[in-house]
Amino acid sequence: MDRRGxxxxxLVAGSAALAGGDLCAQETRDPEEFVGILVDTTRCIGCxxxxxxxxxxxxxxxxxxxxxxxxxENRSTSDKQWMVVNKFETEAGEVFVKRQCMHCYxxxxxxxxxxxxxxxxxxxxxxxxxxRCIGCxYCMASCPFDMPKFEYGExxxxxxxxxxCFERLEAGQKPACVAACPTDALMFGTxxxxxxxxxxxxxxxxxxxxxxxxxxxxxxxxxxxxxxxxPFEQLGFRTDLGTRPYPEYTKEFLYSVPMVLFGVxxxxxxxxxxxxGPQPGQEKTFELEAGDDGGGDER
Amino acid sequence: MMGVVMNAxxxxxxxFSRFFHFLMQEMKPRGPWLTPFNVISIPVIFTGVVxxxxxxxxxxxxxxxxSQDFPWGxxxxxxxxxxxxxxxxxxxxxxxxxxxxxxKYHSIVRITVLNGLLAYIFYAGALVFDIGRPxxxxxxxxxxxxxxxxxxxxxxxxxxxxxxxxxxxxxPVVAEWAGWEKARKFLKSITLATVILGITLSILHQSGLxxxxxxxxxxxxxxxxxxxxxxxxxxxxxxxxxxxxIFESTISHRVFRHLIPHDPKHSFDDILFGLAKGxxxxxxxxxxxxxxxxIHGKQWSMVNDAWGYWFLVEVIGFVLIPGFMFAFxxxxxxxxxxxIASVMALLGIVLNRLxxxxxxxxxxxxxxxxxxxxxxxxxxxxxxxEIWILRWVVTRMPVFKPAH
Numbered sequence: 001m002d003r004r005g006x007x008x009x010x011l012v013a014g015s016a017a018l019a020g021g022d023l024c025a026q027e028t029r030d031p032e033e034f035v036g037i038l039v040d041t042t043r044c045i046g047c048x049x050x051x052x053x054x055x056x057x058x059x060x061x062x063x064x065x066x067x068x069x070x071x072x073e074n075r076s077t078s079d080k081q082w083m084v085v086n087k088f089e090t091e092a093g094e095v096f097v098k099r100q101c102m103h104c105y106x107x108x109x110x111x112x113x114x115x116x117x118x119x120x121x122x123x124x125x126x127x128x129x130x131x132r133c134i135g136c137x138y139c140m141a142s143c144p145f146d147m148p149k150f151e152y153g154e155x156x157x158x159x160x161x162x163x164x165c166f167e168r169l170e171a172g173q174k175p176a177c178v179a180a181c182p183t184d185a186l187m188f189g190t191x192x193x194x195x196x197x198x199x200x201x202x203x204x205x206x207x208x209x210x211x212x213x214x215x216x217x218x219x220x221x222x223x224x225x226x227x228x229x230x231p232f233e234q235l236g237f238r239t240d241l242g243t244r245p246y247p248e249y250t251k252e253f254l255y256s257v258p259m260v261l262f263g264v265x266x267x268x269x270x271x272x273x274x275x276x277g278p279q280p281g282q283e284k285t286f287e288l289e290a291g292d293d294g295g296g297d298e299r
Numbered sequence: 300m301m302g303v304v305m306n307a308x309x310x311x312x313x314x315f316s317r318f319f320h321f322l323m324q325e326m327k328p329r330g331p332w333l334t335p336f337n338v339i340s341i342p343v344i345f346t347g348v349v350x351x352x353x354x355x356x357x358x359x360x361x362x363x364x365x366s367q368d369f370p371w372g373x374x375x376x377x378x379x380x381x382x383x384x385x386x387x388x389x390x391x392x393x394x395x396x397x398x399x400x401x402x403k404y405h406s407i408v409r410i411t412v413l414n415g416l417l418a419y420i421f422y423a424g425a426l427v428f429d430i431g432r433p434x435x436x437x438x439x440x441x442x443x444x445x446x447x448x449x450x451x452x453x454x455x456x457x458x459x460x461x462x463x464x465x466x467x468x469x470x471p472v473v474a475e476w477a478g479w480e481k482a483r484k485f486l487k488s489i490t491l492a493t494v495i496l497g498i499t500l501s502i503l504h505q506s507g508l509x510x511x512x513x514x515x516x517x518x519x520x521x522x523x524x525x526x527x528x529x530x531x532x533x534x535x536x537x538x539x540x541x542x543x544x545i546f547e548s549t550i551s552h553r554v555f556r557h558l559i560p561h562d563p564k565h566s567f568d569d570i571l572f573g574l575a576k577g578x579x580x581x582x583x584x585x586x587x588x589x590x591x592x593x594i595h596g597k598q599w600s601m602v603n604d605a606w607g608y609w610f611l612v613e614v615i616g617f618v619l620i621p622g623f624m625f626a627f628x629x630x631x632x633x634x635x636x637x638x639i640a641s642v643m644a645l646l647g648i649v650l651n652r653l654x655x656x657x658x659x660x661x662x663x664x665x666x667x668x669x670x671x672x673x674x675x676x677x678x679x680x681x682x683x684x685e686i687w688i689l690r691w692v693v694t695r696m697p698v699f700k701p702a703h
Contacts, residue, residue, distance in 0.1 A: 078367060108514050114452035115435075116444035132444055135431020138451045140370035142514035149367050150431060152360025157431040241517055249513040250450050253529055257453065257503060264499045272398045272491065279491065280396050280405045 034124040036223030038194040043185035046096035050177035057176040079149040082162040090230040097235045101147040101162035103223030108246035109139035125164035144241045220245030340683035347680025350673045362673040373670035374429040376656035382422025387540030389415025390501035397494040403565045409698045416465040421685040423458045450510045457504035464497035476696040506533040520659035522610045538581040541574050542644035559699045575625045575637040582622030617647025
């Protein structure tokens with residue numbers, strides 16, 4: 001290869017490196033800074049005041065809690081409702097469980113997003129930016145709790161999910177659901193403090209709780225944490241999600257990207273140079289034969 | 300000074316008007332209109348366009364069966380994930396011809412690269428219909444925020460860069476067709492560099508498509524989820540590409556027979572036998588890897604239900620058996636067996652990609668996703684449109700003529 005060819009080759013192959021900024025730089029955050037909500041399911045009376053408050057605050061669907069009989073069915077959140085309360089028949093009787101985005105410590109949705117439209121904010125809430133989102137729904141496929149919801153009936157769809165009342169927090173208020181809760185089943189605070197309260201309750205009332213705080217270690221820790229009197233499987237929680245933060249599942253792959261981006265071109269260029277000889281199609285004989293056969297119908 | 304500029308201007312505008320007339324001439328249809336393919340494809344394409352219009356007015360829910368539980372369906376699982384795997388022939392064959400300098404496969408480079416390029420434009424391009432806000436699709440490229448920790452970000456970039464690389468690889472043919480000799484020489488001179496770029500990008504995004512599913516661990520059946528999905532996708536893309544070349548070139552040698560010159564040194568049959576041998580070896584490696592993961596993951600207990608049988612159908616019926624058929628066909632010089640094996644291997648790839656992305660996704664769900672007829676019609680529209688473009692290019696540009 002002459003010098004010019006070499007420079008051209010290097011230039012083009014090197015431009016591959018432009019796409020090589022895909023390093024997974026996981027920020028280290030101080031979990032003490034995080035805010036979250038402690039849900040004590042033994043205190044919930046199923047009044048669904050939180051559902052109403054959520055719908056009103058965020059201009060979403062406001063359920064008619066007295067007449068709709070929605071507790072009789074097992075509902076999931078939707079693009080119209082960021083949170084729902086479900087009723088479970090368990091060995092400890094009726095238990096009501098509020099479900100919504102868990103605001104993971106290392107959120108799968110945020111690391112999945114190609115445009116950082118899904119963002120884990122510095123103080124805890126996972127929020128969505130409409131001006132960045134391309135609607136690929138990778139966040140939905142990645143979320144272990146299936147919380148991001150997509151507006152399938154809109155020409156300009158949004159991703160809908162709990163924002164932990166991000167705007168209210170900035171104004172110094174508590175999340176709407178917490179403010180509406182009449183029984184202190186919901187407690188807002190830093191995650192560290194909420195964990196302390198949860199442990200304290202288990203310690204003081206060891207017979208009233210299972211000795212497990214859901215969200216303490218699940219998927220690397222979540223902003224929402226749960227206390228329960230019965231094993232969490234009975235309350236519709238998945239207990240097979242593991243304790244590894246979900247972004248780590250793709251970390252090795254992303255770390256291998258620069259290795260391939262630089263290793264493979266080096267290997268291929270070296271291989272090509274080792275083989276030597278002319279590039280295919282540059283032999284004179286082949287060209288002459290081609291002229292004999294292909295002439296008729298090329299134009 | 301002015302005169303020089305004027306002259307240059309006249310030359311450019313003269314060339315432009317020549318090319319414009321040439322292009323208009325080339326746009327005219329050749330051959331009869333009422334062929335069976337046209338009769339079937341034209342109504343499908345028109346229906347597809349109507350469905351796409353409805354999709355952009357009323358949203359994805361109006362034409363697809365996607366739901367909150369199944370965010371990815373047939374358009375992503377088949378068009379993009381499967382389509383890109385089937386387009387892998389371009390990077391495999393350019394590696395063999397340009398990096399390894401194997402003259403034998405030179406005559407099929409142009410058609411294979413063209414197939415790869417069109418497949419990327421149409422199947423990766425099908426993402427535009429599937430994503431919710433395509434008018435913001437420039438965001439991963441020139442937006443204000445880049446998701447560096449996202450596999451999807453990597454794939455967005457690599458699809459784009461690979462299309463550019465594949466186009467440069469193919470561009471000497473376009474330049475030759477348009478009569479731009481200087482451009483052709485330059486474009487030809489950077490072929491090796493773009494080929495190497497293309498191979499590197501392909502390795503990353505073929506495996507990257509698998510890496511998309513790493514975080515969906517709790518949702519994909521354990522027989523299909525593994526931390527090695529990226530490697531499995533990469534290895535299987537190699538034989539997917541080879542099988543696709545065998546399948547596709549068998550058809551094009553029938554349809555475009557009059558365009559294909561005879562290469563006295565390397566007969567078409569010899570090329571097919573070589574490809575079959577390569578496919579057989581890669582398939583055995585892939586099968587061995589699958590078996591290793593199966594044994595290492597202690598998955599014997601999962602085989603004895605419907606999902607287990609389905610897994611065995613895929614891995615034995617559509618990997619191991621076609622692998623043996625390729626090997627057998629190569630040893631016994633039987634083209635028919637090789638052609639059947641290539642169809643089975645391709646079905647196996649379709650099965651595998653759909654199993655990972657759609658079929659075993661949320662295998663525990665009570666109501667499972669099944670594509671709507673609109674999703675299938677749009678997919679057919681994309682395939683038919685691609686074939687129309689392919690036919691146009693092949694009958695006009697020197698695709699089957701051996702390169703200079």
